[in-house]
Amino acid sequence: MRHSIPISLRASARAPHALALTCAAALCAFGLPACAIAQPAQAATERVLQLSIPSQPLGATIDALARQAGIGIGLDSRLNAGHVAPALQGSMTLGQALARVLEGSGLEALVNANGAWIRRANVSGEDGTLAAVTVTAHRPLDGAAAQAYRAASSSVGALGTKALRDTPFSLNVITRELLENQQAHSLLDAVRSDAAVAQGSNYTNGAGEVLSVRGLLLGYRNNYKLDGQDLIGFLGAPQVPVEHLESIEILRGAGGFLHGFGTPGGIVNLVSKRPPQAQVRSITIEATGRGAALVHGDIGGRLGEDERFGYRVNAVEEQGNTYVKDGGHIKRRSASVALDWRITPDVVWSVDALAQQRRVDAVYYQLVPNGNGRAANYAIAAAPAAVDGSTRLASPFTYSDARSTSFGTSLAWHIAPGWDARLSHRDWKQDMQSNHSFLFANAAGVYSEQQISLPARVRSQQSQLLVTGGFDIGRVRHDIAWGVSASHIRAQESNDFGSQVLGTAALATPGDFVDPGLTTHWIEGGWAFPERQRSLFASDTLHFGEQWDLILGARHNRYISNSYDKSAITPTLAVVFRPAPWLSAYGSYIEALEQGSTAPRTAANAYEVFPPIKSRQYEFGLKAEQVDWSASAAVFRTTQALTYTTSAGRYSQDGEARYQGVELSGKARLARSWTLLASGVFLDAQNTATSLGQYDGRRTPGASKRQFAAYAEYELPGMPLTLTGGWRHVSARALDMANNWSLPGYATFDLGARYVTRTAGARTTLRLNVENLGDKAYWLMAGSNRLVQGAPRTVKLGAQFEF
Structure with a gap:
């Protein structure tokens, strides 16, 4: 969840206790223990993450990192503007990832056992006082019921993985938790809550699974993907059991450049x-x-x-x-x-x-x-x-x-x-x-x-x-x-x-x-x-x-x-x-x-x-x-x-x-x-x-x-x-x-x-x-x-x- 909280505090830049109190006040605003500032926890700084995050605006990368690490990351809302984060690929700790993301930006990260806070590397003003800041707590969107089954990002074919709000296409991600709570066992079950997708067959007494998006029938050869690559069906969609899927990503509309060949109704990507x-x-x-x-x-x-x-x-x-x-x-x-x-x-x-x-x-x-x-x-x-x-x-x-x-x-x-x-x-x-x-x-x-x-x-x-x-x-x-x-x-x-x-x-x-x-x-x-x-x-x-x-x-x-x-x-x-x-x-x-x-x-x-x-x-x-x-x-x-x-x-x-x-x-x-x-x-x-x-x-x-x-x-x-x-x-x-x-x-x-x-x-x-x-x-x-x-x-x- 996000909280925009103006915090106006004055403290000497040379007073470490005042600085610690300032950080604690900001972190408490979104639920992080203040005592963790002085002593970052080893579990948070040394846990190895497997990352594959493309270069994108800083806010989107912070959301992706928070989601994968399963923590909150606080970010001064003014610091997000104008910064594009480099791509992150490979194994690294949260601290290493944040260091790479913030390199050369003039920002730094403080990490504790439950989250992190990003601030300017030089937090003091010219007069030795701290400026008023607005802190935003980035709660990772992971598709949970408590977050209305919302996902933060989706793979978009040739463009890689992008934040949903930054893509110029209509996308819907059906998350694992929604599939489980609706007890879905087929594609036809999974799309029940998406009005753009119509069911053209019956999973039980029909010989194949058939879907259409925006009125256009999806082709059996090129409109269904598994982890972004082709699957081919006969008499219907390729029958992949959804119990083995983390999510289902639906591109509503033409794939074209993004996915290559396929009818223009949409692309169903099984993750x-x-x-x-x-x-x-x-x-x-x-x-x-x-x-x-x-x-x-x-x-x-x-x-x-x-x-x-x-x-x-x-x-x-x-x-x-x-x-x-x-x-x-x-x-x-x-x-x-x-x-x-x-x-x-x-x-x-x-x-x-x-x-x-x-x-x-x-x-x-x-x-x-x-x-x-x-x-x-x-x-x-x-x-x-x-x-x-x-x-x-x-x-x-x-x-x-x-x-x-x-x-x-x-x-x-x-x-x-x-x-x-x-x-x-x-x-x-x-x-x-x-x-x-x-x-x-x-x-x-x-x-x-x-x-x-x-x-x-x-x-x-x-x-x-x-x-x-x-x-x-x-x-x-x-x-x-x-x-x-x-x-x-x-x-x-x-x-x-x-x-x-x-x-x-x-x-x-x-x-x-x-x-x-x-x-x-x-x-x-x-x-x-x-x-x-x-x-x-x-x-x-x-x-x-x-x-x-x-x-x-x-x-x-x-x-x-x-x-x-x-x-x-x-x-x-x-x-x-x-x-x-x-x-x-x-x-x-x-x-x-x-x-x-x-x-x-x-x-x-x-x-x-x-x-x-x-x-x-x-x-x-x-x-x-x-x-x-x-x-x-x-x-x-x-x-x-x-x-x-x-x-x-x-x-x-x-x-x-x-x-x-x-x-x-x-x-x-x-x-x-x-x-x-x-x-x-x-x-x-x-x-x-x-x-x-x-x-x-x-x-x-x-x-x-x-x-x-x-x-x-x-x-x-x-x-x-x-x-x-x-x-x-x-x-x-x-x-x-x-x-x-x-x-x-x-x-x-x-x-x-x-x-x-x-x-x-x-x-x-x-x-x-x-x-x-x-x-x-x-x-x-x-x-x-x-x-x-x-x-x-x-x-x-x-x-x-x-x-």
């Missing part, structure tokens, strides 16, 4: 758990739905001389019946390990690995609304009434079985004061055996089920070198970032493919069809889409004092596939203005390049590959950050090539989709008992410049005009009990390109409670969450012809033990 500075030991036990049970273990710490070796191990197992009645079942297990070695104070080597298996029974990929309910009829018509999510629509013998592995390594090198380099590589593999269904239903609820049996494999490899540093030219500070990236992605289907229409029934009374025994195996020679990507990028962030930043960046992209070899440059231009220390305004222009669409198997021109797409985005926004709250507002306009299936059944990449709107979000700690997270998006998504103009001015399918989300907590006074509640609203969505049909909007409500106690010396947190309290039936939507049931009322009960 894996890393070796902690302090020891971690926890076990979580949870029961969900109709009997599924979950166990999750998490241990980590540091070993060896000077704590040079760090480790983090996580393991998860979940098994049992899902909320899908009469056949729904889940079995998943996963394990991860992350290690690092501080070879020298300036060189750190890290490795990590993740393995997962997940099988879910009674699943379907999509329900296609058509006019007659017959299988393989993809001509869109009115949708049937929504069906409760617990109703089994897919046959119980259908399933999706995915096995994935990830391996990553990086070498971080603090080259010289203010200059750092990071070389990283990630390898991702996922094998899937999908025996899922396609459903086709008319408005009356008559449906046909077609089972598909198809093995598939996806592979991605990416290597990247990023170099950052800074220098001054006159009064302008330049922060430079440049790098190269190379990746190879391959998605492939087996040459062995099976399909069988199982029968016809009514959604109100689903059929009990005979298992045809479809069995397929992996055989080389099926459809494959290999691609290689090469990029070279560079940027310069110019700091004109503390108020103005100008960001210039460009990325040269080369995209190579079986169908074409294309190159393009995607530039970025942004300006940040800070009229007050707590407020920033920004404007940005960014271009994005994405791979062209591929016609689906069901189209008349199946597997036709279209050329790459260049998208453009304009955005203007405000960001505010105060002691107990932060808020942001953005106005944006994004254009993207339009893809759709024509009435003749051909898949087309024709015309343009224009997404423009207003986005609002805020996180606040109200009074002493209330926490509130709220967001909303007002979106105008229209089609333009289509062939013959037949779809011009029509709403883009799947994009709702309004989406709102809120999450609140109330701590009962004098009790370790917290009550929680959530609300999410999605307005009506166009169902087809011509806007002849639409889906109604829906709203869901959640309730929960959290109780903290101790069990046999272990901190114990008991959690209860009830999602979709009213058991609302609704359709989720992705694209123009894919519907999936929304999740029904779901109860989650768990206990977490921290040793």
Whole structure:
């Protein structure tokens, strides 16, 4: 928390006792023991921190240091102006880090066991008296519930890690503590409190996870990252268990220069758990739905001389019946390990690995609304009434079985004061055996089920070198970032493919069809889409004092596939203005390049590959950050090539989709008992410049005009009990390109409670969450012809033990 406290004291510069009293008064203002000034504690000055903080304004670096050290750092508010801190990379104590940060600034740091205070090196005025100062206590933002789940910074692709308030982009960080308190186990669970992100599928009875941001569907190849590097999915997002994640960073809008190839809706970066500075030991036990049970273990710490070796191990197992009645079942297990070695104070080597298996029974990929309910009829018509999510629509013998592995390594090198380099590589593999269904239903609820049996494999490899540093030219500070990236992605289907229409029934009374025994195996020679990507990028962030930043960046992209070899440059231009220390305004222009669409198997021109797409985005926004709250507002306009299936059944990449709107979000700690997270998006998504103009001015399918989300907590006074509640609203969505049909909007409500106690010396947190309290039936939507049931009322009960 921050306190701005004027302190007017007069004391002789040669009177050490008076000086000590002056320091004590300032430190007591934000809760640091005065007696620690004369005798700094060894624990605070000698504890080794593993740092990777870019060059940035001094205040942002002090926030980052305070967060990592887990202490408060006091800073005279007038001293922050005009100072840019050098980058910090490698192993060092808090005292060493502060000394490096303040070198040549005319400032010095006093450190004690609970925190530090930064002051002028010469604290005396010319008359031997101390001037009036305003002390600001920087409480580190670490994403805790007590701080409204706010994070101080986020990785921003090629720009490195930046303070959220200093970035000219819309960003949301979903922190570890929020994931735990909401008992999230999938990406779809995690984004419930972010209105800008829409769920397009159901984690339990849908065959894949599908997300869209600001109305734009995220691509499965380049829009999902693990620690900033590519993951590739099949039939949806890559399925990474969130129990192994420290946070989820969501860039709302085009990635372009920042992340390279990808659709302009946004980037979802999954930040894996890393070796902690302090020891971690926890076990979580949870029961969900109709009997599924979950166990999750998490241990980590540091070993060896000077704590040079760090480790983090996580393991998860979940098994049992899902909320899908009469056949729904889940079995998943996963394990991860992350290690690092501080070879020298300036060189750190890290490795990590993740393995997962997940099988879910009674699943379907999509329900296609058509006019007659017959299988393989993809001509869109009115949708049937929504069906409760617990109703089994897919046959119980259908399933999706995915096995994935990830391996990553990086070498971080603090080259010289203010200059750092990071070389990283990630390898991702996922094998899937999908025996899922396609459903086709008319408005009356008559449906046909077609089972598909198809093995598939996806592979991605990416290597990247990023170099950052800074220098001054006159009064302008330049922060430079440049790098190269190379990746190879391959998605492939087996040459062995099976399909069988199982029968016809009514959604109100689903059929009990005979298992045809479809069995397929992996055989080389099926459809494959290999691609290689090469990029070279560079940027310069110019700091004109503390108020103005100008960001210039460009990325040269080369995209190579079986169908074409294309190159393009995607530039970025942004300006940040800070009229007050707590407020920033920004404007940005960014271009994005994405791979062209591929016609689906069901189209008349199946597997036709279209050329790459260049998208453009304009955005203007405000960001505010105060002691107990932060808020942001953005106005944006994004254009993207339009893809759709024509009435003749051909898949087309024709015309343009224009997404423009207003986005609002805020996180606040109200009074002493209330926490509130709220967001909303007002979106105008229209089609333009289509062939013959037949779809011009029509709403883009799947994009709702309004989406709102809120999450609140109330701590009962004098009790370790917290009550929680959530609300999410999605307005009506166009169902087809011509806007002849639409889906109604829906709203869901959640309730929960959290109780903290101790069990046999272990901190114990008991959690209860009830999602979709009213058991609302609704359709989720992705694209123009894919519907999936929304999740029904779901109860989650768990206990977490921290040793």
